[in-house]
Amino acid sequence: MDMRNQRTGGEIxxxxxxxxxxxxxPGVPDEMIDPDxxxxxxxxxxxxxxxALGHDELAARFERADQYLRDAGVFYRKYDGAExxxxxxxxxxxxxxxxxxxxATITQGLTQRAELLERVVADIYGANELVARGLxxxxxxARNPEFMRPLVGIKPASGHYLHFCxxxxxxxxxxxxxxxxxxxxxxxxxxxxxENRVATTRALSDIYAGMNIHRLAGFFRDFRDAxxxxxxxxxxxxxxxxxxxxxxxxxxxxxxARYLGIMLLEGEDLVVVDGQVMVRTxxxxxxxxxxxxxxxxxxxxxxxxxxxxxxxxxxxxxxxRNGTVSMINAVGSGILETRALAAFMPRLANAxxxxxxxxxxxxxxxCGQDAERQHVLDSFDAMMIGPAFSMSxxxxxxxxxxxxxxxxxxxxxxxxDRIAAHGADYVGQEPVRLSTAPxxxxxxxxxxxxxxxxxxxxTERGWTIMPGGFARVGSSHDTSAIAMQxxxxxxxxxxxxxxxxxxxSLLPREGEKLVRNPxxxxxxxxxxNLIWLGRYAERCEATVRILxxxxxxxxxxxxxxxxxxKHTRDYLEAVDVDATEALPLxxxxxxxxxxxxxxxxxxxxxxxxxxxxxxxQKTAQRFGTRIHSGDDATRAMTVLLRKxxxxxxxxxxxxxxxxxxxxxEIGRRLERSIQIARVTGWxxxxxxxxxALEMLLEIGDSVMSHRRRYSVSAGTQSAIDLLVLDPLxxxxxxxxxxxxxxxxxxxxxxxxxxxxxxxxxxxxELHTDLVIAExxxxxxxxxxxxxxxxxxxxxxxxxxxxx
Numbered sequence: 001m002d003m004r005n006q007r008t009g010g011e012i013x014x015x016x017x018x019x020x021x022x023x024x025x026p027g028v029p030d031e032m033i034d035p036d037x038x039x040x041x042x043x044x045x046x047x048x049x050x051x052a053l054g055h056d057e058l059a060a061r062f063e064r065a066d067q068y069l070r071d072a073g074v075f076y077r078k079y080d081g082a083e084x085x086x087x088x089x090x091x092x093x094x095x096x097x098x099x100x101x102x103x104a105t106i107t108q109g110l111t112q113r114a115e116l117l118e119r120v121v122a123d124i125y126g127a128n129e130l131v132a133r134g135l136x137x138x139x140x141x142a143r144n145p146e147f148m149r150p151l152v153g154i155k156p157a158s159g160h161y162l163h164f165c166x167x168x169x170x171x172x173x174x175x176x177x178x179x180x181x182x183x184x185x186x187x188x189x190x191x192x193x194x195e196n197r198v199a200t201t202r203a204l205s206d207i208y209a210g211m212n213i214h215r216l217a218g219f220f221r222d223f224r225d226a227x228x229x230x231x232x233x234x235x236x237x238x239x240x241x242x243x244x245x246x247x248x249x250x251x252x253x254x255x256x257a258r259y260l261g262i263m264l265l266e267g268e269d270l271v272v273v274d275g276q277v278m279v280r281t282x283x284x285x286x287x288x289x290x291x292x293x294x295x296x297x298x299x300x301x302x303x304x305x306x307x308x309x310x311x312x313x314x315x316x317x318x319x320x321r322n323g324t325v326s327m328i329n330a331v332g333s334g335i336l337e338t339r340a341l342a343a344f345m346p347r348l349a350n351a352x353x354x355x356x357x358x359x360x361x362x363x364x365x366x367c368g369q370d371a372e373r374q375h376v377l378d379s380f381d382a383m384m385i386g387p388a389f390s391m392s393x394x395x396x397x398x399x400x401x402x403x404x405x406x407x408x409x410x411x412x413x414x415x416x417d418r419i420a421a422h423g424a425d426y427v428g429q430e431p432v433r434l435s436t437a438p439x440x441x442x443x444x445x446x447x448x449x450x451x452x453x454x455x456x457x458x459t460e461r462g463w464t465i466m467p468g469g470f471a472r473v474g475s476s477h478d479t480s481a482i483a484m485q486x487x488x489x490x491x492x493x494x495x496x497x498x499x500x501x502x503x504x505s506l507l508p509r510e511g512e513k514l515v516r517n518p519x520x521x522x523x524x525x526x527x528x529n530l531i532w533l534g535r536y537a538e539r540c541e542a543t544v545r546i547l548x549x550x551x552x553x554x555x556x557x558x559x560x561x562x563x564x565x566k567h568t569r570d571y572l573e574a575v576d577v578d579a580t581e582a583l584p585l586x587x588x589x590x591x592x593x594x595x596x597x598x599x600x601x602x603x604x605x606x607x608x609x610x611x612x613x614x615x616x617q618k619t620a621q622r623f624g625t626r627i628h629s630g631d632d633a634t635r636a637m638t639v640l641l642r643k644x645x646x647x648x649x650x651x652x653x654x655x656x657x658x659x660x661x662x663x664x665e666i667g668r669r670l671e672r673s674i675q676i677a678r679v680t681g682w683x684x685x686x687x688x689x690x691x692a693l694e695m696l697l698e699i700g701d702s703v704m705s706h707r708r709r710y711s712v713s714a715g716t717q718s719a720i721d722l723l724v725l726d727p728l729x730x731x732x733x734x735x736x737x738x739x740x741x742x743x744x745x746x747x748x749x750x751x752x753x754x755x756x757x758x759x760x761x762x763x764x765e766l767h768t769d770l771v772i773a774e775x776x777x778x779x780x781x782x783x784x785x786x787x788x789x790x791x792x793x794x795x796x797x798x799x800x801x802x803x
Contacts, residue, residue, distance in 0.1 A: 018050050022438060022445045029175055030447060031096060031437040042097040042211070042496040049207045055443055062093040062440065065203035071611050073602075074195050075251050089192065092489035095200055096437050096450060096471040100214065100497045106169070106177055106454065107465040109359030114165055114456045114463050116345070117182060117336050119352045121161045125152050125332055135351050139368055139424050140340055144389055146185070148297055148332035150304045150317050157289075157323040158230055160458060161330040164223065164292070166190075169359070169452040171435035179359050180432060180451060181342075185334030186294045190455050191252030193470045194220075194259065196492040212497040214467035218504035222464055223457035224260045227290050230326050236289025237521070239265040239279065243295040243311050245599050253294050254602035262292070264603040267300070269523045272315030275322040280524040282659055282801045283748035292328040300331060340366040340388035340427050363430035367423030376428030377416060381405035383428035385415065403431060437491070439473055449474040452493065468493040522659040526604055528802045529597045530660055531794075534667025536594035540616075541644045542675040542699075543577055543587050548637035549698045550579055553691075555630035563689035571682045582633040583623050591617050604660050612647040619643060662743045663801075669743070670794050673736035674787045676700060680723050680733075681783030684716050693719050700731050717775040724778050724786075725770055733786065737767040740793070749800065759796040766790065 019039065024030045032043040039047065050058055066088075074089040098106075123130045124147075130136040141147055166187035168180040197216055201208045231238040242253040244266050257264035263279070270288065271278050278285040293300070299309040301316040319325045342364035349357045366388060367373040376383055386401035407415060419426045436447035450473050455466040471491040550568045554560055560569075560580075569579045577586035595617050598605050620640060627636045648668075655661045682688070683696040693716065697703045700723045709726070710718045724733045744750050744760040751757070756764065766789055778786075 017047065018445055019047050019438070023447070025436055025447050027173070028433065028447070028449075029171055029173060029435040031098075031171070031435055031450065035175070040097070040099070042099060042494075045211060046095075046097060046207065049204075049210070058440075059443070061203040065091055065093055065199040068199045068202050069195065072195065072607050073251065073610050073614065074192070074199075074255075076192075076248055089195065090489040091196060091199055092448075092471070092473040092491035093200070093203065093440050094438055094445075095204075095492040095494045096452070097494050097496055100495050103214075103467065103495045106359070109177075109179075109357070110167055110454060110456055110465050111463045112349075112353065112355075112358050113167065113179065113182070114162065114458075116349055116353055116357075117165065117184060118160060118162045120341075120348060121184075121330070121333050121336055124335060125154070125161070125330075130348070130351075133351070135348060136341075136344060137366070137368060140338060140366070140388070141335070143424065144335055144338055146297070146332070146335040146338065146389070148305065148335075151320070151330070151332040154317075154321050155323075156326060156330045157234060157320075158326040158328075161333050163226070163328040163458040164190075165329070165456045167454050167456070169454060170362075170432050170450075172360075173433055177359055177452070178432070179342075179357075179361050181339075182336055183453075184329055184336040185296060186329070187455065188249040188252060188294070189453055189470060190220075190466070191255040191259070192249075192490060193453075193455070193466070193468060193492070195255065196470050196490055197468070200492040208494075211494070212499060212501050214495040214497060214501050215504050216466060216468055218502070219455070219457060219464060219466040220260060221504065222459040222461075224262070226457070226459045227262070227292065227328070229460060231290045234289030234324065234326060236277075236287035236325070237263065237279065238290040239263040239288050239292070241265055241267070241270075241291045241293045241295060241300070243267075243299070245602075247295075249294075251602065257603035263521065263523060265291070265523060266525065267295075267309075267311045267313045269525050270313040270316075272313060272319050275315075275319055275324055277313070277316065277319045277325045282522050282524060282527050282663070286521070288325065290326045290328065293331070297331040297334050300327075305331075338389055339386055339429075340364070340368070342429070343372070343427065362432060365428045367419050367426040367428065369423075372428075373419065373423040376426070377419060379404075379428070380412070380416060382431070384431050385419075386427055386429065388425050388427050401429075404428075434474075437471065437473065439489070448476075450491070467495045522604075522663070524802045526601050526660065527663040528798070529601045530604070530663040531667035531670075531797070533594055533597040533601070534664045534669075535671040536590055536597060537644065537647065538668050538671035538675065540587065540590045540594060541641065541648075542672070542679070543572075543575075543584075543590060544637050544641050544644065545699045545701065546572060546679070547577075547579065547584070547587065548634055548641065549695050551582075551630055551633040551637065553695070555634060560629075564691045564695065567683075567687075567689050567692065568695070571679070580629070582627045582629045583620065583625075583636065588620055591620050601660075606650070606654060608654065609647065609650050612643065612650055616640065616643040616647060659747065662747055666740060666743050666797065669736040669740045670790060670797075672731070673733045673740070674790050676723055676731065676733050676736070677783045677787040677790065680720060680778075681780040681787075684720060684783075685780040696723070702729060702731055705729060720775040720778045724783070725773060725775060727771075734767065734770040737763060737770060737790075741767055744797070747801070757796075757800060759793060759800055762789070762793050762796060766793065 024033055029035070032040060034040055053061065069089050069091060075086040076089060120130065124141060131138050131141060162184060164187060166183035166189065168183070169177045170180050172178045194216060227238045240253055240257045240262050242250060242264055244250065247253070254264055265279060269279055271280060271285065273285065277288045279288045295311060298306045300312045301314060302309040302312050303314045304317040317331070320327060320331060342361050343366045345361045346357055349355060365372040365376050367376050368388070381404045383404045384401055385404050404412070434449040434451060437450045438445040439448045450471045452469060452471050454469040456463050471493055473489040473491050475488055546568065550565060553565060572579045575586070577584045595613055598610060598613055602610065623636050627633050651664060655664070679699055680696060683692040696719055697706050702722055706718065706722055709722060722729055723731065726732045727734050727738060729735055741760065741763045744763050745756065749757055750760050766786070
């Protein structure tokens, strides 16, 4: 059948239609092709636009989307054994299109389901009537590892247990959407849904603009407003609680925090004082009243939950008990993800809501009941066998669930015996035969199975459903392989309207009161990482400048054993840099440390700054062992220096002058002053060889300034005057201390009641000493003492703001 005639208007293009050879899987419903073999209206318009672009332009567009994701640093963490590796986000370039009339059915069904889940979890941790009435087996609750016994009887401060949920949907053979699973613990992926939208629309901006696609921003705006309203009622701040950068979806946590303007917090950022959760900020302890939890519940409090948790906050459960903090979602709500609950949801809907489920549940049999267990054993090969609770099956490589007929024979009988003996630990489910959607593979379209992840958020007006989400797309025809950890992809979801849709954004609505956040909202951990980012960046620059000067002389003199080069190697060796290596390991480690510091504050770091820092790291790694000492290394250091200057320029020009920028600036000034004091003392000592002063001026990027400033050739006094005591030289030690004084006095607590903080006092003292000093006073010993005193200044900053 030639599907080119299914286009919506306009002449058929001369190019062969992209869908001409699209072959549906036999007996499997397809999202693009309806049961009668016709291309659905929205898809027809999309395919028509693709045909108009042609193969080469379409491939270039898709590569543009991939490039955006790489530049933005969008990744997820894939675990191979104990080690996690960052993997590029696998975008399926063709969006999944769903008509808004069908989406209205999904919205209605998920709103009903979210309310049902709220009522169920409220009963589990409250009156427990569902168990008493026989609607839920007590074993599913009492034996459940997600049942948080210390939370029984604690009513959430917000009045609700659930605020943000995700649902896995699949279209069954009958064409209706089925619920495959509920995500209530700490649902992930909303940030990736946003990035999917950004990447896809960048590649297909003209097509997107020509179709009436519902926007996502309104969903996030309403949820953010609901969180902030809760925070105001409880008189505290709002934060996102993350396990940290080693979590598989940490990028998303940082992205959402930056997108919504909410603090990203780790357990160590928080402390419970008198039953109130407080965040450690540079302005002292500040109350936190709403935490959007992105870590598993059992880890949040080592006192009352998992004693071995190193990412939680002692006393968090006590704060929940006192009603001083609202947890999004409530601790213990992960019990709703229990797979065996699916067997009871239809009955619960009738008992709790008085109605049937609007979206059907995948057929499930819990093996803790005699008849159901026997049914599963009798139909074993035709069942999907999985754990009843949140645990993996005890046989190899099943990832928690497997089709009975696919289990090796030698394991099958052992598993049947376990089910017969310990049936409560297992469920059997009807195999899901999912619908397919087109995926662009090597210039043509191929059908792949898909599931849909949709998000629900509780707002001031009740539940709202994200008009989109993302679709998981299988890497093959195997419906069991739809997962990011198993080679799947993710596609944007376009909800298509027949009429123009509202263009919404997160910007304030007309007439809304302007609210400015106070400068002291910066968490201490973030400030600490910002200081070290500044220090590592300056350390890299100082090392690169020395290595460039060294290698330039190696290339010029062809003798690495002359006194000047040996003197330089000795200096670098003292700071763990081996100058005999063209690209020393010590330099690579400093670059890696800068990237690591930045990675822990992704929510406060601009995408451009992150891209520049990653470009620096990749460039250094690319040089690797390919360069040689001398002229080769000199050119390489010039490239790295240029990239470092680009990073510093981005930070200086683009970063808002808030507390975060001040700590980054303090780190830069601390390290630059220490480096210049040490290198000046080393190259002006009595044992400094010939050529040391010229090399020192080159390292200090002050050769031209020296020529203009002094009428005589380089001498020890003039070099010290310029690099240490000249207040107009942005490379001098005195210039750094003047800047440090300004920043330290401006920080919270820098000046209180007219009194300087200890750090500000020491900065003033060191600056004053240099103001009245003469070049002859700055001996190598005096310069070494100056570097040590500046190190003490760094310690005072740390003790004042980071402990």
